Amino acid sequence: MEMTGAQIVMKSLKDEGVDVIFGYPGGAVIDFYDELTRTDIKHILVRHEQGAVHAADGFARVTGDVGVCMVTSGPGATNAVTGIATAYMDSIPMVIITGQVPTSLIGNDAFQEVDIVGITRPCTKHNYLVKDVKKLAYIIKEAFHIARTGRPGPVLIDIPKDITNSRTEYEQPGEVSLRSYNPNYKPNMKQISKIASLIKNAKKPLIFSGGGIILSDCSKELTELARKTNIPVTSSLMGLGGFPGTDDLWLGMLGMHGTYCANMAISECDLMLALGVRFDDRVTGKVDAFAKNATIVHVDIDPTSIHKNVPVQVPIVGDCKITLSVLNELLDQEKPEIIKPERKEWLGQVSEWKTGTPLAYSQSDVIKPQYVVEKLYELTKGEAIITTEVGQNQMWAAQFYKFATPNQWVTSGGLGTMGFGFPAAIGAQMAFPDKIVVDVAGDGSIQMNIQEMATAVQYGLPVKIVILNNRFLGMVRQWQELFYKRNYSSTNMEHAPDFVKLAEAYGAAGFRATKPSEVEEVLKKGLATPGPVIMDFVVEREECVYPMVPAGAPITNMLLV
Numbered sequence: 001m002e003m004t005g006a007q008i009v010m011k012s013l014k015d016e017g018v019d020v021i022f023g024y025p026g027g028a029v030i031d032f033y034d035e036l037t038r039t040d041i042k043h044i045l046v047r048h049e050q051g052a053v054h055a056a057d058g059f060a061r062v063t064g065d066v067g068v069c070m071v072t073s074g075p076g077a078t079n080a081v082t083g084i085a086t087a088y089m090d091s092i093p094m095v096i097i098t099g100q101v102p103t104s105l106i107g108n109d110a111f112q113e114v115d116i117v118g119i120t121r122p123c124t125k126h127n128y129l130v131k132d133v134k135k136l137a138y139i140i141k142e143a144f145h146i147a148r149t150g151r152p153g154p155v156l157i158d159i160p161k162d163i164t165n166s167r168t169e170y171e172q173p174g175e176v177s178l179r180s181y182n183p184n185y186k187p188n189m190k191q192i193s194k195i196a197s198l199i200k201n202a203k204k205p206l207i208f209s210g211g212g213i214i215l216s217d218c219s220k221e222l223t224e225l226a227r228k229t230n231i232p233v234t235s236s237l238m239g240l241g242g243f244p245g246t247d248d249l250w251l252g253m254l255g256m257h258g259t260y261c262a263n264m265a266i267s268e269c270d271l272m273l274a275l276g277v278r279f280d281d282r283v284t285g286k287v288d289a290f291a292k293n294a295t296i297v298h299v300d301i302d303p304t305s306i307h308k309n310v311p312v313q314v315p316i317v318g319d320c321k322i323t324l325s326v327l328n329e330l331l332d333q334e335k336p337e338i339i340k341p342e343r344k345e346w347l348g349q350v351s352e353w354k355t356g357t358p359l360a361y362s363q364s365d366v367i368k369p370q371y372v373v374e375k376l377y378e379l380t381k382g383e384a385i386i387t388t389e390v391g392q393n394q395m396w397a398a399q400f401y402k403f404a405t406p407n408q409w410v411t412s413g414g415l416g417t418m419g420f421g422f423p424a425a426i427g428a429q430m431a432f433p434d435k436i437v438v439d440v441a442g443d444g445s446i447q448m449n450i451q452e453m454a455t456a457v458q459y460g461l462p463v464k465i466v467i468l469n470n471r472f473l474g475m476v477r478q479w480q481e482l483f484y485k486r487n488y489s490s491t492n493m494e495h496a497p498d499f500v501k502l503a504e505a506y507g508a509a510g511f512r513a514t515k516p517s518e519v520e521e522v523l524k525k526g527l528a529t530p531g532p533v534i535m536d537f538v539v540e541r542e543e544c545v546y547p548m549v550p551a552g553a554p555i556t557n558m559l560l561v
Helices: 005-015 027-036 049-063 075-079 081-089 116-123 133-148 161-165 189-201 211-215 219-229 260-268 320-332 344-356 369-379 392-400 421-431 450-458 474-483 499-506 516-528
Strands: 002-004 020-023 042-045 067-071 094-100 126-129 154-160 167-169 205-209 233-235 250-253 271-275 295-300 314-317 385-388 437-442 464-469 509-513 533-538
Touching: 002 005, 005 027, 005 133, 005 161, 020 049, 027 067, 027 094, 027 161, 042 450, 049 067, 049 075, 049 081, 049 094, 049 421, 049 450, 067 075, 075 081, 075 094, 075 116, 081 094, 081 116, 081 154, 094 133, 094 161, 116 126, 116 154, 126 133, 133 154, 133 167, 154 161, 189 271, 189 295, 189 314, 189 320, 205 219, 205 260, 211 219, 219 320, 233 260, 250 260, 250 392, 260 344, 271 320, 295 320, 369 392, 369 437, 369 464, 369 516, 385 392, 385 421, 392 437, 392 464, 392 474, 421 437, 421 450, 450 499, 464 516, 499 509, 499 533, 509 516, 516 533
Parallel strands: 020 042, 020 067, 067 094, 094 154, 126 154, 205 233, 205 271, 233 250, 271 295, 295 314, 385 437, 437 464, 464 533, 509 533
Antiparallel strands: 002 167
């Protein structure tokens, strides 16, 4: 059957199981949008291209499927770059379709021409400029294959306008076969045997889990391993939800704003099982002092991550789910007392750190942001999907909301993108319309993509926004307080919109709390109100996030409350 390029794109998306895409139309993609009306693919019209990419990202993070977005050429494509880089840093499977000027005009500085393939080469897993309509169907199939396999990531397809209009005989593409791309899922069995042996002999073992646990869907296997062997668990920011936050073996998050217990435990352990992590500098602090007493086992699907930041004694390239399944089976062949010794001294020490120096804050007659997050956890029974912006609000959400399940925590970890949380919440709500989706935001970060409130209202998406409003760019202010003698240079945001009226202006609901006694009532009212809601909590202006490890210091050098 003969088809246009635009028809091929729509058919290919359907063949890949795509039901929803996020985007913003323009001249270079107008043919796609025309064809879109003849499909049953739902299109969510955002108000800014960055919002489209973050929404597709949020959709991908909560479903595990590939998120898809479509934007036009030139500024449409460049507006998408921050979202693409965000997804790339956090290994999120996405396909981004951009329009391009006709092939005959490429390189001529044509209207809205930009080399988006060149611009995004460092921040995509792969990208394409389609030059032949006959190859279009296969390229799309290949793009989805690359995005969702191995270490997932965003793949961009740039399609010139004349390709969308060209016609060709459509042929169903066959299986993807790439000589230079063959991710290794199967771990080396001898290496797994080594892990089993190390576990049996370790006196102070610890599991450090990362986003790879979520991406490979092996929370169940991780939990089984920890309970079977009686090994405490910590995680990176991206690993939250991979292990139940209410379990006795859970130590909390590790790193710059990690718990005292987790930071001390990783510094004292003699065996670290690092699963699906990349040893980000926010986790390790001073690398020379990081886990210096431990034998480190590192399991990762991406061979370039191993030995990249931290020396590893037992490297394993493979899928975390397969590796943990095999390891659990191997350990099942041993006697329980061998793989689960009492380790009284180690577990007692861990417990002492945990109970002796817990996460804490001081109550006062001003609303404390930590209190808002604690109440949010209580009222949602820990079952909400939580997205965040970036900064203090992100850290308080990570510390005080106990995530019990994977894909429940949606945050920009690698790039640290302000403005991410709200559009990501829109994507998550599209995926799960019946779940409670809450964006925990700061007053600064929410203003970066607040225009997407119109999107939420238009599509009836009941996203709840909790603004921890301290009228500062809080995290930068905290650094200025601690390391720049309170020289609050350009972080004061006293002039801000009335967020309640702003919500109402968009056709949503808005509520405000100005004292602690109002927090619970506003949360209850906001969560119970249909449709999108902004809840504005006027919190302590100079509250800091603790613990805090100064940049470059060993992670045991924590500043505490």
